[in-house]
Amino acid sequence: MTRPLDGVRVVDFGQFIAAPAATQILVDLGADVIKVEPVHGESSRLIGVYGEAILRNYNRNKRCIALDLKDERGQKIAHELIAEADIVVQNLRPGVMESFGLGADRVRTAHPGIIYATVSGFGLQGPSRNRAGLDIAAQAESGIMWVTGEADGEPQRVGFPVVDAAAAHVFAQAILGAYVRRLRTGDGDTVETSLLEVAVHLQGPNWGEYLLTGNEPIRKGNGQPTVAPAADVMPTRDGAIVVSAYSVVHFDRLCTLLDRPDLTSDPRFVTNESRVAHRPALLTELRAEFAKLTSDDAMELLTPNGVVAGRISSYGEVRKNPDVEAAGIFIDVTDPDGVERTTLGSPWHLASIPEFSTVGAPELGQHTTEVLTELGYPACAIDDLAAAGVVRSHR
DSSP: OOOTTTTOEEEEOOOTTHHHHHHHHHHHTTOEEEEEEOTTOOGGGGSHHHHHHHHHHHOTTOEEEEEOTTSHHHHHHHHHHHHTOSEEEEOOSTTHHHHTTOOHHHHHHHOTTOEEEEEESSOSSSTTTTSOOOHHHHHHHHTTGGGSSOTTSOOOOOSSOHHHHHHHHHHHHHHHHHHHHHHHHOOOEEEEEEHHHHHHHTTHHHHHHHHHHOOOOOOOSSSBTTBSSSSEEEEOSSSEEEEEOOSHHHHHHHHHHTTOGGGGGSTTTSSHHHHHHTHHHHHHHHHHHHTTSOHHHHHHHHGGGTOEEEEOOOHHHHHHOHHHHHHTOEEEEEOTTSOEEEEEOOSOOBTTBSSOOOBOOOOTTTTHHHHHHHTTOOHHHHHHHHHTTSEEOOO
């Protein structure tokens, strides 16, 4: 079956997560993504197992060409790649693409129909537009770390690069929107997003409350500040679960299931507001009941009866979760060295894409010769460019 982006060419100058993860979505939708890396490799190739994990997860089934973009000959090849492309994606440090003659203004002037997409740390309009940015800086400056952690503890980051990952999905969504517009009008577009904007937007409910009341959200650890019980941890005999049951119906049901109907008439817990005011006492009562149960017992008690609960799981437990297995989010791919490995697929399903490609992430420069040949370079010219260090190839 035809995939949505079959025939679409993307030139990806991205590194680390936000841009490569966005173009991974485009790959899985059918696009031909050519990953352009420096001849020494993108930054993820240089930071050990963490970088290797990034590369494997976000560069499946891409073609890789290694160019020295500081050399005019490398820039010429990049321009030739772009001339054949529908979409250009980049997240290099601000000003770097411009220094190579590959910035948005120049590319869009030369190719009005192209979509040129940039994800930056802090946006391209404000005073920090030239500042390098990573996930952790966006978590810090967006308020995420301010509201994460225990009330009497230091601010905490989310335990994974949540802003990078979310930015990739936002970025891909905007790129696809621009591409749909091009299909309708023939016009290209310039797409921009930033880690800071995404990080702020992720906190919509918190910002909604703040904008309504003027009250600053504060760190409270687990739980939600205005409803209870909500996102509260309940230790069990062999682990812990998290429970939310703050509506009248669900709180009554929770108390009935735990054989504690008396809690619903306790003046401290009669309304949501009173439960929030007496949250420590409420948790003491509820935790005493959950401590009698195993996690399996608790989940079997609550979830068939419509009470929202989740088992707090290790990565090993997540890997074996039957719902995760059924979703097929983990896929087996074959790396260029012939080794089969497990990695993550995209978290969505289209009937037109019954399964994702099993081709793993490319080696540095793996497709340099192939791509240059498609651009019309003879073998002798490719050899000369490789000898001069302008390209790196695995011929």
